[in-house]
Amino acid sequence: MVQKPTIVILGVGRLGSALACLASGAGYTVAAVTAEHTETVAAFSKMTGFPAYIDNIKAATLGDVIILTVPDRMLPVVLAELVQGNQLRRGQIMLHTSGVMAGEILAPAREFGVAVGSMHPLQSFADIETARQNLSGSAFAIDGDQEAVAAASHLAADLGGRILQVPPQERIVYHAAACIASNYVVALLHIAERLLSRWTTDEQEALQALLPLVTGTLRNIAEQGTAAALTGPIVRGDATTVSQHLKALPVEFLSVYQSLGQATLQLAGDRIHQTQREIITNLLAMDGIQQKEGDGSHVK
Incomplete structure (x- = not known):
C-alpha cells in the first residue's frame, strides 16, 4: 500500500477545517494547520487534535502537500511569506483552493523545486x-504542474469527489458558472421569497413554501437533465401567461424575468411553435416594458 503524503493546511476557515477533517478521515496525516489568530488556533487544535500554528513558514516545513485555503486576497501575501521564509523544499507540492485563479499564481514556489497547482471544490460553504x-x-x-495535478486528483478522489481538469485560461469562465449555479440561485430564490411574502406572514414562511418546489426541480434535473426538466409557460408556448406575468410583476424584477425568460426560450428549443416563440420573444424584449417605468410598483 502506497503511503499517503502528509498534509499542511494554511488557513483553517470553513473550507480549510473541512479539508483537514475529511483528509484525516481518508487516511492522510494532517501534520499542521494554521490560522491568523491565537484563539482560533487553540480552539481548532483542541477540537481536532491537529497540531496548529500561527507561523505559516514553520507549518509549511512539516508537510508533503501544502494547501492554501486562505481568501483570494491573501494568497499573494501568504505565498510571499513562504518564499521569503526560504524553508520550502524540493519535492513538496503546493496547492490553493481559489476558484477564479489557476495554480500558476503559485509559480514563485517553483524556485525551490515545489510543484504548484490548484484544487477548487465546486461547492458552497x-x-x-x-x-x-x-x-x-x-x-x-x-x-x-503534473505532480500537483496528480496529488490533488488523488486527494479529491479519496474525499469521494469528482475531478474537473479546467484549463488555466478558462478558470474565470468556470468560476462564473459556479457563481451562477450557487450565488445567483440564492438571489433568485430571495426574489421569489419576497414576491410570495406579500401573502404570507414573513419571508421565512414564504421560503418554506418554496423549498419543496426547489428541491423537486433539482431532483428532476438530477434525474433527467436541465432540458428535459424544464416546465412552465415558456416551454408550453403560453404567451398569454408570460404577458400576464410581465404586467403584474413589480418593475424592479422585470429585467430579471426577461433575461431568464430569454435563456429559457433557448433551452426550450424547437418544443415551442415558431409563432408562439416570436410572440414570447417580443414580450421579453427589454423595450417592451417601458410603459411600466414610473408606476411606483414595488415589493415590500
Whole structure:
C-alpha cells in the first residue's frame, strides 16, 4: 500500500477545517494547520487534535502537500511569506483552493523545486459543519504542474469527489458558472421569497413554501437533465401567461424575468411553435416594458 503524503493546511476557515477533517478521515496525516489568530488556533487544535500554528513558514516545513485555503486576497501575501521564509523544499507540492485563479499564481514556489497547482471544490460553504457535509462528493477543478495535478486528483478522489481538469485560461469562465449555479440561485430564490411574502406572514414562511418546489426541480434535473426538466409557460408556448406575468410583476424584477425568460426560450428549443416563440420573444424584449417605468410598483 502506497503511503499517503502528509498534509499542511494554511488557513483553517470553513473550507480549510473541512479539508483537514475529511483528509484525516481518508487516511492522510494532517501534520499542521494554521490560522491568523491565537484563539482560533487553540480552539481548532483542541477540537481536532491537529497540531496548529500561527507561523505559516514553520507549518509549511512539516508537510508533503501544502494547501492554501486562505481568501483570494491573501494568497499573494501568504505565498510571499513562504518564499521569503526560504524553508520550502524540493519535492513538496503546493496547492490553493481559489476558484477564479489557476495554480500558476503559485509559480514563485517553483524556485525551490515545489510543484504548484490548484484544487477548487465546486461547492458552497455556509459554515464549518455544512462544509464537512457538502465537501464529500463535490467536483474539484484541478490544474497545475503534473505532480500537483496528480496529488490533488488523488486527494479529491479519496474525499469521494469528482475531478474537473479546467484549463488555466478558462478558470474565470468556470468560476462564473459556479457563481451562477450557487450565488445567483440564492438571489433568485430571495426574489421569489419576497414576491410570495406579500401573502404570507414573513419571508421565512414564504421560503418554506418554496423549498419543496426547489428541491423537486433539482431532483428532476438530477434525474433527467436541465432540458428535459424544464416546465412552465415558456416551454408550453403560453404567451398569454408570460404577458400576464410581465404586467403584474413589480418593475424592479422585470429585467430579471426577461433575461431568464430569454435563456429559457433557448433551452426550450424547437418544443415551442415558431409563432408562439416570436410572440414570447417580443414580450421579453427589454423595450417592451417601458410603459411600466414610473408606476411606483414595488415589493415590500
